[in-house]
Amino acid sequence: MMENLVYIALFAPFVSSMFSALFGMSPRQTFVGIVASTLLFISFAASATLAMHVYSTGVGIHVTMMDWISAGDLHIPFGFLVDQVSVTMMTVVTLVSTVVHIYSIGYMDHDKSFNRFFSYLSAFVFSMMILVMSDNFAGLFIGWEGVGVCSWLLIGFWYHKKDVSREENPSISPSWAANEAFIMNRIADLGMLVGLFIVYWNVGSLQYDVVFASLPELSGSVLNAAAIFLFIGAMGKSAQFPLHTWLTDAMEGPTPVSALIHAATMVTAGVFLVIRANPLFSMTPEVSYFIASLGTFVAFFAASMALVNRDLKRIIAFSTLSQLGYMFAAAGLGAYWIALFHLAAHAFFKALLFLGAGNVMHAMHDELDIFKMGGLKKVMKWTYIYMGLASLALAGIPFFAGFFSKDAIIETAWNEGTLILWFILVVTAGMTAFYSFRQVFLTFHGDERYKAFGIHPHEMYKFVLIAMSPLAFLAVVAGFGMGGFEHFVTKLLPEYHMSEHTHHIAWILGLVVLLFAVGGILLAYKKYDKGLKRDEKLENSFIYRLLANQYYIPQLYEGFITKPYAMLSEMMWTKVDMKIVDATVDGIAKLLYKSGDKTRKMQTGNLSNYLNWMAVGAVLLLVVAALSAMLG
């Protein structure tokens, strides 16, 4: 019974994808979206049931579907493991996916590639489920690649949009952004593959249980190498610095895609990998500390760029990046269950935030500049409420979901004694609050700047708003489940408690963070509640322009990496491929042709000539026979 549920949860998205693919070339049909959403809901129901089962029994379910590779010593099955960690991920993924599917029925209703969208979206969910449910590193990698491909398909969904210059659109075009995402992920996947090879080479198997059991026997350098390379793979998927530019450019895709992939699921795959492989990372403290530091740096780095950005979705993308940094900080410091909890909570309110932004975009005819919006709360009441709730959760205001999880992470930083990290995380919390509410105020409060552009916004369809409500509910109350979650998940993950000393001053620490958060909100209120006041001097200052241009890192990559590589490729193509390789192959063909042409002259039609050749051949054979008889 339980095994069937596992297969249902896994394959329902696949069936949905195949079904929608049948209509890929047809004009939009609403029932395609309905069928897809229903199948995703079935998957969610199965995952939730499995979650209840695992919660009540405390033991995971392990099924092996079939043997995939069995060659010599290499034995990789298609196996699936449903334990506390994976069932958490499964539930989060399927819940957010179901909501996004229903949302897309409303959002994409004017798009002519409606059916194709659902096919890609469900295929993505299927790949993510494989990634999460697999019981060995190879299956994880298959899912890893699958989500990369589906992400590429979805970011470049509007592939017919042409490339424009970087000043007009920092992402140049959806196809360009899709390529960038895929290529950056590929670079990181190389690291991940090397990590997998190291693991297999030293352990002899890729199954999680076998690998983790044999970790104590491996040498320190092997463990460090494996950890580093696996983390490089995680860096690509979760867009940590320096492989971070693709996440903001991925906003070229439709908003539901951003909500599902780049908030809740794909980008958390890296965190999932670190959590899954926690025995490995626990044994390599230097690597873990590096992970935590990098996470903290990225949290601050991304928040700084969100402070001045004008693009609605980009601000939210930066905040995703920042929160991913928080998750890595927690995982790096050893508090794996806290990272997982923040992952789940973040998925809910970030998806809600993106979907709300989608509502705004849909109303504003795809206008993204928040300087052109304002005062929308009069027209879009529910969207305003949803986005407000999500921003409160994100800022870490008490009793919303984000408060519990983010505070736990910051407390961990204090607890581990890494005070620099603690300080940076606290400051970032303040910045997070500031930019979230800057965006809310500029969009919904103040003067109605959009009227100057002749836009007539209206609220989104009722059914979409109803579909978003579970997310809003969870964004508010999920935090209260933290105790139960800890109890549930630490059956598998290592426990992490704050020390006695930290417990005593926990309320002081929480107060400090709260101060920063509330301070940020007040600052935003003061500046933006009455509407937008442009400040020319500030906008032209060096720091402002640095942040607005993402520290010029995309331009740096283009100048130092992309252009030289393109030149190198062109040179290799013209000089090496065309001149050497093609010339060699053509040369062989030409040689054969010419030699055939020349020997054709032998056919004179003259019998005497032929007899000459026969005599030559006969004499040659005689000589050869004589020689071989003499020598042999």
Added chain:
Amino acid sequence: MIGLSHYLIVSALIFSIGLMGVLRRRNLLMLFFATEVMLNAVNIAFAAFSHYYNDLTGQMFAFFLIAIAASEVAVGLGILIVLYKKYGSLDLDDLASMKG
């Protein structure tokens, strides 16, 4: 004493003479003459082997060779006549219509 080698050398010389004739002649009829020379040289060799090994096999071969040569001449001359009627000449250079 005349040994096997003597006969074989004679046969080889006659064979080479025939070979030279085959290479040299342009007239189809003369070509046939040279072919006959070669066949006869081989017959000598067979008979010599038969004599020196006291084996009748060589003579049998020679018999059948003679039969074959006779039939070859018959058919070959028939073709020669048809060729002459069609092209009016027996020179090999004029008969080179299978030029590739």
Added chain:
Amino acid sequence: MYEIVAFYLFSALTIGLFLITVMSKNVLYAMTSLASGMVLISGFFFILGADFLGVVQLIVYVGAVMALYSFAMMFFDATRDIKERNTNPALVFLLGGLSALVLVLMFAAPIHSEAIQALYPMHEGVGNAQDVGIVLFTKYLIPFEVAAVMLLVAMIAGIILAGKKMDQSLTEDTSADDEILTQKDAK
């Protein structure tokens, strides 16, 4: 002693005659020397104790084959020389000489082994013709019959290739008879 003299005489004559066959520009000379060479070759056979073979050579080759060639020679004007052009003498002599050299060298060295056993050994006391007859009609019967068929085929081929008006049947088709009769009447 007689054998040695005969051998060298026959060899010299044969080689000389065949050289004339190969080199001469006159058809008549070539044919004559060919016939004479064949007679001398039958002499070789007699020296080697192959009486029957020698007689067969005389009858078949010299008698029948050369007669055939003589009929073919009727195509040509015997007094005129055959014009042969653009043969490369160097190539011809090179190839011929080379093959002669190699073959002679091969045959001069004693490379025949002693372990060869006769397949159909000659019987003592019986004449060569009797011996040949025994082997030909028992062991070589099938090749014999096949050769007979081959000769038949060659004969028919020769008739068809060389005959006139061969597309009309003289026995079945009576139109030729009518033609002859009408010709007679016309006369």
